Amino acid sequence: QVQLVESGGGLVQAGGSLRLSCAASGPTFSNYDMGWFRQAPGKDREFVASISWSGYGTNYLDSVKGRFTISRDNAKNTVYLQMNSLKPEDTAVYYCGVSNNFSARRQQAYNGWGQGTQVTVSS
Numbered sequence: 736q737v738q739l740v741e742s743g744g745g746l747v748q749a750g751g752s753l754r755l756s757c758a759a760s761g762p763t764f765s766n767y768d769m770g771w772f773r774q775a776p777g778k779d780r781e782f783v784a785s786i787s788w789s790g791y792g793t794n795y796l797d798s799v800k801g802r803f804t805i806s807r808d809n810a811k812n813t814v815y816l817q818m819n820s821l822k823p824e825d826t827a828v829y830y831c832g833v834s835n836n837f838s839a840r841r842q843q844a845y846n847g848w849g850q851g852t853q854v855t856v857s858s
Contacts, residue, residue, distance in 0.1 A: 737761040737833050737847050744829060744852030747821055755816040755852060757831035765809040768792075768837035770845050771816045773827035773854075780830070782840040784816060792837055799825075821856045828853050 743755040757769070770785035784805040785794045793805055802821075807814040814831060829852050832845030839845070 737764060737767060739831050739833070739847050739849040741829060741831055741849045741852040744854045746855045746857065749822055749856055749858050751821050751856070752817070752819045753821065753854060755818065755829055755831075755854070757814045757816075757849065759812045759814075759833075759847075761812075764812040767833040768835060769805075769807060769814040770832050770834055770837065770839075771805060771814075771829060772832065772842055772845070773825075773829045774851075775827040778827075780842050782842070783829070785834070785837040785839070786814060787837040794838060794840070818854070821854075823856045823858045826854060826856050 738760045740758045747753055768787050771783040772780045773783050774780040783796050786805045786807055790807050802819050804817040830848050833847045834845045
């Protein structure tokens with residue numbers, strides 16, 4: 736089973752950028768679609784972006800389109816989330832998960848969650 740470790744979070748001012756990484760263990764990483772979710776205090780975990788196993792297919796939450804970019808490097812067993820033009824409403828703990836369907840936006844379609852990485856955007 737793939738195990739995931741998220742990193743790259745931090746405190747940034749509005750308009751700034753961060754790049755999150757999700758490192759996976761296990762030899763079958765390239766077989767899986769991957770997704771990023773986030774959870775703000777008092778809110779449900781929500782879909783942010785996903786990418787197919789090949790990297791050719793991607794999906795985004797409407798509110799992050801044009802600002803966030805998901806990518807992956809199968810040779811490094813890592814998926815990334817480049818976040819630009821950050822807004823205070825992007826503040827949340829960000830998690831990555833594995834799936835067999837990158838079109839899915841329900842968290843139940845993903846598993847292998849790591850501990851998450853905190854992103855805080857100040858106004």
